[in-house]
Amino acid sequence: MHRLSPTFARLERWIDSQVRRFAQELQFELGGQRLAMTDCWVNVMPRGVSHGLHLHPLSVVSGTYYVSVPQGSPGLKFEDPRLDRYMGAPPRSEPAAVRNRIWVTLPAASGGLLLFESWLRHEVPANPVRAQRISISFNYGWGSTKG
Ligand SMILES: [Fe+2]
Structure with missing residues (x-):
């Protein structure tokens, strides 16, 4: 999408700046690349639709920009x-502190950006x-060039 649409290209530039900050925070050594x-793709989830457990192979940073998140719709659940x-290991108390949970759901909010390692x-x-x-949603690769 970011290569086809000026609107998505503008979004890409903003996300680029956020990914640079994220990479600095993680102290990535990018070797000059x-x-x-x-x-980059759009997700439209009507009622009842889910997106099962997965990761993003071959990418470094992935993330989501939330366009419209109706009240009561889910966040992103990490394992x-x-x-x-x-x-x-024994199970954790309910409710366990976030740092001790096996699953953590980060809330989604319209206009929000969420980045994570792929x-x-x-x-x-x-x-x-x-x-x-x-x-x-989108993926970032290391050493990639714009097409
Ligand atoms: Fe994903």
Whole structure:
């Protein structure tokens, strides 16, 4: 989308600046190369639609810009990447502190931007409300060039 539409290209420029800040915060050593948007797509989720657990292979940073998030529609649910190493660990108290949870859901809000490292598995639970949940998701690659 960012290569076809001037509106999406403008959004890309803004997200680029946020991804640069994110990369600095994570202390990425990029070796003189840059992170660049490789994919960008629109998600329209009517009532009952979910997006199952997944990650974004071959990307470095992924994220979502929330266009329209009706009240009551879900956030983005992340899985602790250590989950397969917990083995005999006991369950956590309910409600557990965020730092101790295996699953953490970050709320979505219209106009908000959420960035995360692409190896972090995540899902969007089913939208329980009638109004559509609309977002724009994207991936950034390392050493990519604009096409
Ligand atoms: Fe995703």
